[in-house]
Amino acid sequence: MAFSQSLHKSQIPINCHLCDIEKNIKWKCLECELLMCDNCKIKRHPRIKNSINHKVIDIKDIGLLSEELDFTNIKCRDHPGQTCCFFCKSCNSLVCPTCESKVHKKHDLIEIRDAYNIKKDKLKTGQRKIETNKDEVLTKKGHLEKLKNSEYAKYTRVMRNIKNQEESLKQAVEKHIEKIRNEVDQDRKTVMQSIDADLDTISRSMQQSDEKNTEIEDLINSTNSAKFFHEVGRIENSIDVPAPKTKSTYKSIPDFVPGEIYQSNVGVLQSKNSPLELSVSLNINKQYQTELSHVSDIIPCLYDKSIFMNSNLDAQLMRGNYVGNNLRISSLNIKVYGMALTDDNDILLATGKSRIQQLSTNTGKITDTVYDISPLISTTVHVTSNNKVIIGAVNSEVQYKVIVMNTKGEYETVYGHNHHNQPMFNYPQSITSTDNGNIHVVDYYPGSDRGRVTVLGQGGGIINTYTGHTEINKDIPFKPTRIVTTPRDNVIVADMDIHTLHILDNNGQLLTCYKTKEIGILCPFSLAFTQKGQLLIGCTRPKGSTTKEAKIYEVNISEC
Known part of the structure; x- marks a missing residue:
């Protein structure tokens, strides 16, 4: 064809x-x-x-x-006279009767046609992955080109702003210099006028003294005795010439003290990363309706087609088995605050007690684990990719902590107070971790005005806090519920009040938001990823509703 x-x-x-x-x-x-x-x-x-x-x-x-295809006439490479009759899955090779008897006796042998179909399906899967990756690469290329153009435009804008600041500074400096020059000129005039006035006073006083002295000298040298006695009385009465009245101090022209030029006066460059804008898309693949008030947590099992979910409002833990587009439900009456899947396909349960419990997905039995946080009690639980267990905890004094434990149940790190001895958490509701070692905590006390995502570093402190989108959460504050790590090591946070998913990078920086209401998903509450990379979204009922019809959606999500 x-x-x-x-x-x-x-x-x-x-x-x-x-x-x-x-x-x-x-x-x-x-x-x-x-x-x-x-x-x-x-x-x-x-x-x-x-x-x-x-x-x-x-x-x-x-x-x-x-x-x-004819699979009956494939010659054996090791035994030219023999025809291959089976495919050895253990050795990943075709085998003839001689090969089978000598090397592959107890190996996993299958029909060549079956092996061919398996290999072909694997290749087709690889092809689909290549095409998907190609589409993603092309999308990323488009984003990078867009980012490049944006950075060029930003460069032009920044250089223009620097030039404008340069001109503004020049004008401001010239204006200021002109001003202080005028001030100095005015001060010079004032000072000189003051000094000149006193100089004039002194000059007049000196002139009076000279005139009086000349008059006295003339009288002394007079040979007319009658005139002498006639004038001497007048001169004696006016002989004192008053000293000129001048100022005791004079205003001086001010000195010029050069000012310091600081970066803050000129301007500084503020660097920040420009995360690649994501173009996230969600498409509903399947949807299921439960008989729960809301889906608090949801976990897909590793090895079978089933999911575990719980509703702490209804105090029910359920297992759902996929039957076509329906879920066959079996339930257990227990109140659970958080769940996490282990590598053994068992489920850890935070039940509000000091010891984390474990549910066997094979037997359905619940047993105690080594993860004991006495005297604290658990609020949530998470298992990292390297099998460490992270527990949200609270003590009798209502102080909240996040505790990291190893597989033996030993404490490794405890997050509770910052360097200023202030509490780090209001109520750790949900926890996830990323490959760079960061821990992301949904920190929201139920019923409070707003919440946040607190990002903890391996050093024991807070490295970032996300409090919602400035525009999307402008009128309705950020109230996160659950958080999950994506296959690309980003994180997704559910914000049920505004029907939105917030997508952050592994340092807690916002990448983008997606309004699930646009595809008909209302009140998203819990999140999980399947082994195939689909996102499961467990929802809750709207405020004021008393129905028990919470839905679960399986969606295909891209670019995340």
Whole structure:
């Protein structure tokens, strides 16, 4: 079929390979690789040596060739005289009877056709993955090109702002310099006027003194005694010349003290990462309706088609087995605050007690574990990729902690107070971890005004806090419920009040938000990923509702 499609598209006529005349090709010999017309198939092809054993097929069936491959005549590479009869799954190779008797006696042997189908399915899966990866790479390429253009535009804007600041600073400096120059000029005038006034006073006083001195000198040198006695009394009464009255201090021209130029006055560069904008899309694959008030937690099992869910409002823990598009439910009356899946496909339960319990998915029995946090009690539980157990805990004084334990139940790290001895948590509701070692805690006390996601580093402190989207949560505060790590090591947080998923990177920085209401998913509460990468969303009932019809959605999610 692939060949015929190619032939149709190219419109290039092909003659029969045997007569080289007839263009109406009907047959193909798989051994000779010859294309033939009806006449040559009947008359000429049989003349070829051993052609009686050749397989000739209709060209319309070329696309179906894989279904009719001959697996009965594959020669063994190790024993040329033998024909392969089985495929050894243990050794991943074809085997003949001799191979089987000598090497593969107790190995897992299957029919060659079955092995072929398994391998073919695996290759097709690989092809689909390649195509998916290619689409994702193309999408990422588009985002990177968009980011590159954005950064070029940002560069132009930043350089323009720097230039504008340069001009503004120049103008401001010139204006200020002109101002202080004028002030100095004015101060000079004032100071000089003050000094000149006193100099004038002194000059007049000196002139008076000179005149008085001359008058006295003339009287002393007078030879007219009558005139002397007639004038001497007047001169004696006015002989004192008052000292000139001048200021005791004078205003001085101010000195110029150069000011410091700081970065804050000129401007500084603030660096921040530009996370690649995600173009997340969600498509509903399946949906199920439960008889729960809400789905507090949801966990898909590793090795069978079943999920565990709980509703702490209804104090019920349920197991659902997929039957078509329905869930066959079995339930257990127990109040659970948090669940986590172990590598052994068992489920850890935080039941509000000091010791974490374990539910066997095989037997359904609940037993105690080594994870004991006495005298505290548990609020939630999480298992990391390296099998450490992280527990949300509270003590009798209503102080909340997050405790990291190893597989032996020994404490490794306890998060409770920061470096200023202030509490780090209000109520750890849900916990997840990422490959970079960070722990992400949904910190929200039920009924409070708002919540947050607190990101804990391996050093024992808080490295980031996410309090919601500035626009989306502007009118309705961020009240997170559950959190999960994605296959790409990002995290998704459910915000049920605004029907939104917040997607953060593994350091708690916002990447994007997705409004689930746009695809009909209301009040998302709990989250989990299946082994195949689908996202499970467990919902709750709207505020004020008393129904028990909480839904579970299985969605395909991309770019996350």
